[in-house]
Amino acid sequence: MTTTDYINWTAEEIRRLVRPNILRATPYSSARSEFKGRADVLLDANESPFDNGMNRYPEPLSTDIRMLLANLRSVDADKIFIGNGSDEIVDQVTRVFCRPGQDAVHALPPTFGMYKVAAAINDAAFRGVTLKSDFSIPVDELKASWDEASKILWLCSPNNPSGNLMDAAVVEDLIRSFPGIVVLDEAYIDFIPEESFVPRLDEFPNLIITQTLSKGWGMAGARLGAAYASEFIINLLRTIKMPYNINVLTKAAALEALAAPKLMHERVALLISERKRLEQALGELDFVDYIFPSVTNFLLVRFTDSDKVYRYLLDKGIVVRNQSYQPNAENCLRITAGLPAENDALIAALRAFKN
Ligand SMILES: Cc1ncc(COP(=O)(O)O)c(C=O)c1O
Structure with missing residues (x-):
């Protein structure tokens, strides 16, 4: 055009x-x-x-x-x-x-x-x-x-x-x-x-x-x-x-x-650093296929079997969002960056996942 x-x-x-x-x-x-x-x-x-x-x-x-x-x-x-x-x-x-x-x-x-x-x-x-x-x-x-x-x-x-x-x-x-x-x-x-x-x-x-x-x-x-x-x-x-x-x-x-926008900016900065930490930790897992680059407070992650991971996390009391039904997002879960301790819990649970 x-x-x-x-x-x-x-x-x-x-x-x-x-x-x-x-x-x-x-x-x-x-x-x-x-x-x-x-x-x-x-x-x-x-x-x-x-x-x-x-x-x-x-x-x-x-x-x-x-x-x-x-x-x-x-x-x-x-x-x-x-x-x-x-x-x-x-x-x-x-x-x-x-x-x-x-x-x-x-x-x-x-x-x-x-x-x-x-x-x-x-x-x-x-x-x-x-x-x-x-x-x-x-x-x-x-x-x-x-x-x-x-x-x-x-x-x-x-x-x-x-x-x-x-x-x-x-x-x-x-x-x-x-x-x-x-x-x-x-x-x-x-x-x-x-x-x-x-x-x-x-x-x-x-x-x-x-x-x-x-x-x-x-x-x-x-x-x-x-x-x-x-x-x-x-x-x-x-x-x-x-x-x-x-x-x-x-x-x-x-x-x-x-x-008081300062508080918002501080929290946004923390969430961005937590998103990066999550990205790093998830990237080391062999059942993670791909992590899409994100500029937000969440990550879209493609797993080898997203349903299995989704159900496993639910079983551990951790809720993420299943996006597998959306086009071009097959086997993808959307994971929001939480508090550091919540992200630690997610990382620990995923490290213990048996593929
Ligand atoms: C892109 C986008 N727009 C709008 C909304 C909804 O925002 P609100 O809470 O202001 O209704 C969301 C919530 O997830 C969103 O992701």
Whole structure:
């Protein structure tokens, strides 16, 4: 593909990608978000007046969190949407752009499973184009798979479960040529030194970037993800969101974590060194066939008989993720780097495995 094949999106063309009923929809509005100004007496929402830190409904747009993220990621807060984990955003993006029974999404297996789940729930066709054996993107094959029904292309970089970063030039080429919305899932961005695509958002009107507090920030249980996109796309996500999708306890925890990124960086550094230690130790085992290079907090490991190893580890009380059902991941287990003692336990168990 040459630059002449690149799409110069107009606002109207982006608008035409949206499901018509979503364009017409009016978001839920609470009295408190309609009211601008200071109020000392809140009798508008049928809440309990007894203050326990969570008796009031949360502010709907998570503005305080968006301000912190805007600062951390060097982007305008109006270009950020906060979701109940990036899982929620995967579903919302599918819902905004795919007309049930008509439109299609594209993804590159082996990859994160929710893209396919969201497509099935929303009755969108799922078109998977398998990554090459080194888990790079088969660009020509992917381009040959899209047509008028194509609405979303999911790119996951670094990719789960393969652990590799996609080539930024290829990602850029795909964003510029895909005839719909490209979602770049940067869930593992905090583990890599390379720059996120967020600072380049304004170059790409059809791009949505997702990130999460579940990985590097260590808050998977709190459920908080972010989408970065044009104000037009962010407003569509706001239109269809549940009124209070982020609860006050999560917000408080997220504000505390985001205000102290040093702790996140220290823990990420430890997990990276643990991943390297695991890689070294597993590489010495004769029933380990191959360890795929990873830039994340996990390793994809091909065993001579993954089912046997998987069951053996379960028997020892160690759970890893079986990825054998995914294309190009036959006999593969995905192993997350844990605490040093947990990794020691895994290594000791595997050393005792009788092939
Ligand atoms: C690539 C990728 N995206 C998104 C998610 C989900 O993130 P969240 O916890 O924010 O829903 C995961 C979780 O494993 C993931 O691997």
